Amino acid sequence: MFRTVIFKILLGLYFVLWSPILLIGLISKPLNRFFVLTCASGVLVLARLVAGIKYVIHYPPVEENGVPVAPNGNIRLDGKSIIAAKHMSILEIAVLSTHVPNSFFIIKRELLWIPIYGWAFWRMGLQPVNRARGATNMKKLTHAVAKKIMDGQNLIIFPEGTRAKPGQHIPLRRGLLFLAHELKLPILPVGTDAGVYWPKHGKMRSGTAHIWFEPMLPCNASLDEISEAINRHSA
DSSP: OHHHHHHHHHHHHHHHHHHHHHHHHTTOHHHHHHHHHHHHHHHHHHHHHTSOEEEEEEOOOSEETTEEOOOOTTOOTTOOOEEEEOOOSHHHHHHHHHHSTTEEEEEEGGGGGSTTHHHHHHHHTOEEEOGGGHHHHHHHHHHHHHHHHHTTOEEEEOTTSSOOOTTOOOOOOTHHHHHHHHHTOOEEEEEEOHHHHSOSSSOOOOEEEEEEEOOOBOTTOOHHHHHHHHHSSOO
């Protein structure tokens, strides 16, 4: 528990020290993105050095028994997809944001109200959503997301809508299906066991967290199919 307390104190100080740097970054969108991603990389370094938490990324096989997988309708020519990830900690946010090029997240609009960091998230192009607005908001959200994707960005969404505890399977929100259907984008499920090492509350544990990119699913996949893929290797 001592290591957990020390890490959280240092993490808080780290975020405070990065605040003026992020303020400077607001003058330029590319500079802002660079500073935010550098901050995320620093979180991963701090987690490794202080909390003893490393990570490994697993990708689905591209060949089966030496034979290339046959092309199918799941793969778009432009390589675009909706990355639907399990959310258990800050760790997978930092990993995905630093390893998926030109990525953006759909986030609760309240996160943009955080001083400095919220402004940096807005400048970076993260997409806020007002969950209370229902179907009307989904149409506006789809239009905004489509524009970002056409600009070459990659969408990452946490379809459970909240952080899960190890062993907890939270029903997926239907907004993921709406976006996939409207944008005709396949879904790339991502699982993780990061919550075992960096839980929402309580003691952190040293070890190696895993991020699993699962085989892609078509845009008309069911919530049960997507949930099964996301939780296939997750804690």
